[in-house]
Structures are given as structure tokens and as C-alpha cells.
Amino acid sequence: MQQTSNETRPTTTTSPGRHRTRSRLLRSGLAALLAAGGLVAAQSPSAGAADNPYERGPAPTVSSIEASRGHYSVSEARVSSLSVSDFGGGTIYYPTSTSDGTFGAVAISPGYTGTQSSISWLGPRLASQGFVVFTIDTLTTLDQPASRGRQLLAALDYLTERSSVRGRIDGDRLGVMGHSMGGGGSLEAAKSRPALQAAIPLTGWNLDKSWPELRTPTLVVGADGDTIAPVSSHSEPFYESLPGSLDKAYLELNGASHFTPNTSDTTIAKYSVSWLKRFIDNDVRYEQFLCPLPRPSLTIEEYRGNCPHTS
Template structure:
């Protein structure tokens, strides 16, 4: 069913699809398995019919599911059904004893523990499907449909610092989400996490490895489709759209904020999200090569800060390079579907976690960026020169587990800014609230926050839009009133007493 997300003050009310986390075939298999367990406890006259009906539902649905691709969440359901099947089918296969007496059945006090065990196994399936679902992306609330495309660009002036080959030049993969024309009903939507399902699985498994999880746990993510359409024609009307560059978190990938990017694009922004090779968990290049992450913590806080500052500098240079390429396309110096549709005089740079730190550094180094968005990112690297662009920092609440260096470091960056900065602390948020994690990870507050799968993407995107509309579209607009709707706001204005 459709459920309206609360607090949708920006544009049309955002609608989120909610419903069962199992496919119709999986639900049929689940019902068949339950019926096999229940059959043992029905009156004798009903048992054969229920058992046959259960088998008739369970077997075909399992076969078809196996053909289209079985999910691990269904395996405990099938295990429970397999354990229950001999007890449910045995009386049918043996028929009746001589003299017309019913075939032997285990006494209830013997059958009860087995039935309970089978039911517990079967129940594990829907619980696992709820905890690790195939993500369902929010329907963007803006006036535009959303298109997406992937490009790969090589910087001829920068050698790749992660390799020893002097001829290896820095290459980045960029995914663009942009306002598009509405596609016909039934048009296939873009694969999540990659251009193809194979790329999506490669990326998903690399992300899982990066946090120490077996890849099968999050196998729902590469099965998902977002709301965008690959290579959809740009929106008509000749408008030029402001641009938002995005850098993912450490080990993160360009698609990790797809729901956020699609919402922004539906409201008339072009979002360009980067894969940073050798930093992102897995980057699949156009020639088929896969580059995995080579960044890792040393365990020494001082050494790790030095490493993070270096990685952040590489990311900041990547962001500047991508803006140069987009600017060339905006001015018609390079051909592309968005030639003449990009307004590179109105550009924001943002990122999540380490990507937020990279956005802050990119803005310090490059005056072409007119605004900054830091999604819960610790400011690694140098603190000078001071920022001079309006800046929005979205953070989770500070707790005893928070790195004690984070709040003062962030405050230093915001108070030194020569433009107004905003820090918005979102109640109930966790670090992964600020990306797509709540859509497909277990709803455990310490992991994804307590806002839930519906509200998490809405709050982050709506707060971002309130800020961007004020500083990029309305010039000197002040988003403070709108931002207070979403959390606890601190405003740092130039000249305020520190």
C-alpha cells in the first residue's frame, strides 16, 4: 500500500511504498510450509486435503523461485517444510491399516516439539526478509521525472597516486541523476548499485566485506530497482539546472545515496555522485576491470588522521576535476545529453562521512563551489583557509560513543566560515541514516537510527532541499525556519560572538 510520509513540507507530499518484504512466490511457499505443519493438528477428514493443497502450492512456487533466483531468507522456510513433510505425508502414503483402522501417527506429545521446531524455522524466513529486505525506493516528490546515466572520466594532469605506474592517470566514475521527461508506464527502472545486476552484485559483496558481513546477508540490495530511468531524455523547456556534486563515505560508492539524489533531481537539480577508485569498496570500469578499496585503518589515531587527510585531499581533487568536466559540458565544449542544461554558476558540493570532509576541503580550494553540504562528516585535513560558502552540516546526536574530537572540529570549521553556516542535529539519526542504509539494513537504532525506513530518507532529502533552494535558487535566502522543522538547529553567522 502507499503511505504518506509525515512532515513533507517541501513540494508535494513524498509517498513511500510499504508492504510485505517477500515476493508473491515467496509468500506462497511460506503459506504452503505453514499448511504442512498445521495439517498434523487438523481433524482426520481435513488432513489429506490440506496436505495435498499445501504440497501443490509449496512445490511449484519453490521451483519457480529457484529458477528466478532464490533468496537466503526463504531457506529456513524450506527447511521447516522439509522437516514437516514426512510427518504430514506419511499417513497419506501408508493409507489405512488392515481392518480399516487409521495409519499410525505420532502421539501429540511427541509431535508437538517437532511442530514447534518447524514453525520456528518457518517464522525465521519472514523475520529475515523484514530485517534484510529488497529495498523499495521512495517515489520522488518533485515535479520532474528522474533520469540517470554513468560516465567515466580520466584526468590527463593527475597521475594515479594509489599505483606505482607513472603512466596510470586518475580516473573517476560518475553517476548523474537529472530532471527528465516522464517515461511511458512500465518503463524499466534503473538497477540499484550498478549499471547491470552483475555490477550491482560485485558492489554489494564488496560493501558487505568492508564491514565484515557475508555478502549473502544484503543480497536484496542488488535485486532492487530505483525510481530513475537510465538515459531518459532530459526535461523539456530549456531550463538550466543547478548542480550538486557528491562524495560517498569511506569505502562507500556513488550509488549509496540514490534515494537522496533522486529526490533532489525531481526538484530540478542535477546530482553528480563519484566513485573514488582505490577508496570506494568496488569500482567497475568501462573496460570491465574492478578496482577494490586499498584504504584501511592502521589502528593508530594519529596515523589514521594523517591517512584520512591524504585520502580526503584526493577526493577533493576528484570533485574539482568533475566540476571542470561538467562546466565544459555546460558551456558546450564537450557533447553530452546535458549539454546546455547545467547551470555551473550554481554548484553545491556535498558528501557523507569522509565524503563530507572532502566536500569541505573542495570548497576551501575551489571558489566555483557556491554551497557545501556535510552529511555527518568529520572534517579531516587542514582547517585553513576558512570556508566562504554557506554550509549545512547534518549530524546525529552527540553521545558518549562520539569521537570527542568531532564536535569541536566541526564547530571550528563552521564558526570560521565567512558565510552563514547551519548545523542541524536530527533526533533519532545514526551515521547510516544519512544514506540508503535504512532502506535495506535491519532497523536497529544503533545502526540506522530510529526514524524508520519511511522517514529517514525523507528528512535528510527535505532538509537538504530547504538549504539548497535558499542558497542556490533564492540567493540570500535564509533556510533557518525550514531547517528547524527537522531537528535542533544551530546557526553560525559571520560576526557573531564566538
């Protein structure tokens, strides 16, 4: 159910007895080895939760990360452009329930000449997986990547400091995404704020092709049919310039265009959810979808990356 509020406010033959005795000894020995190695505790659900207090939602499956909606019901709040000055307002999508505690947050920018409506499908889709998501409008539709990067950071600051949902957000677990120039902006934001936990440029555009300064785990998404920000001159050099020590990946969509991120797309959502969960929530349950590296398919032209991830 969706609610809306206004933001402005493993044969041998032995005797049965010997077999039972041997079995008991084996079980006892195995139990001791497991306990000594700490594996018993690691297999306990409660121990897993204690190891990572940021896990949110049930154990993931391929079906759950490909679904149009996740575990959480979502509410939304509008932010008027009149109530902010460093970005153009937008819509906050967030899990309705507060029973699981706080959530990580993601700000998403549209591309050149675009408005938040062009990336709005990502709002409820990501929020229902356990994030607070802010799809923003920019100050003008013509804003360049550097400006969009600053606006993404301003939107995150607003979310964590002033918004009506600030109490639902863990301010140390933040990420950025964006389409086209907004994708270029997400790289700019990660460069300016290394503390960000994840960045995902979607068919990103930026005149700056080199990003060796980035310290934020980054998933670069390109499209094989992009003629506006061709992967050969944008997404590929972006990815290749990232530090070798960084957790990073390059996903090139098959049969896709520059504008594929503007409509609901299962492949984009699947890997965005997995990346955000893995790095914003440090949820290693999602590592299975990122490592080993996904293979080419009907929707994936190419996937590169470093595995296993270290963060």
C-alpha cells in the first residue's frame, strides 16, 4: 500500500554398535572443529545479524531482486522546489515500516533536459528493497555534470538533516545514481565526497574521462547502442580509469540505448539493487549476484569487475 505525505512540513561393513560409536565420535569431533573455527556461530541467523546490523529484508533470491517490488511497502513525500535552494526538489520514496530500524539512502539525478519523472521508476523499486530513495529535479534541465554532482550531495544533505524522514536514515550509508549527465554527476559527487558508499552512473556522460581519485565502490552501466554517450568514449574509459584496488564493475547492456534507464528495466534494477545492498548495507548475501561475474546474455553485452569484493 502506498501512502503520500507532503514534505514541506558425503561401504564398509561394521557391527551396529561400532558404527554408532564411530558416528558419535565423528559428530563430536566435527562439532569441536566447527566450534573452534567459529563456524557454528557464523551459521546461526542471529549471529549473522549481529555481524551485520545493516541487513534489511529476507535472504535474497534471483526472483526477489528481479521483482518489480521488494519486501517493503513504500510511502512517498514530495519536496517542493520552493522549500530548497541547492537543487530542484523531488520525491522521497521510503519503506513505510520503521520496525527494521534505519536505512541507507540514495539520491538519483536525471539527465540533460530531463526531470525526475524520467528516473522515477527507480524510486519505489529501490525503496521497496530497503532504501530511502530521493529522485530529484535539478535547478535547470540544462545543468552540467559538475553541477548535478553538487546537487546530488545537497539532496543527500537535505535527506539526512532536514527532511521529514531523516530519522529513518543512517547518514553514514549513502549513495548516488544518475542518468546521462546525471550519471556524470554521480561520478562528480563520489569524487567530492569519498565517504559515499556506492555510485552508479547509468549511461553516464561527462567530458572528464578519468576518475582515478574515486574511493567509492562504483558500478558503471553502459548501453551497446548508445549514440549520445557511446561506451567507447564514456562508460568504458570511466570504468578503466577507476583505481585497480577499488571495488568496481562495468555492465554493458545488450540491445539498449542511451535512454534505456528512463523506463523500468529488470537488468538495471537487478544489478543496482545488488550493488547498493552489497556496498551501502555491506550485505554479503548479495555478493552471489555480482561474483562470479555475470556472463553475457540476452540483456548483458559484457560485464567486467573485480571479484571477490573487498569492502
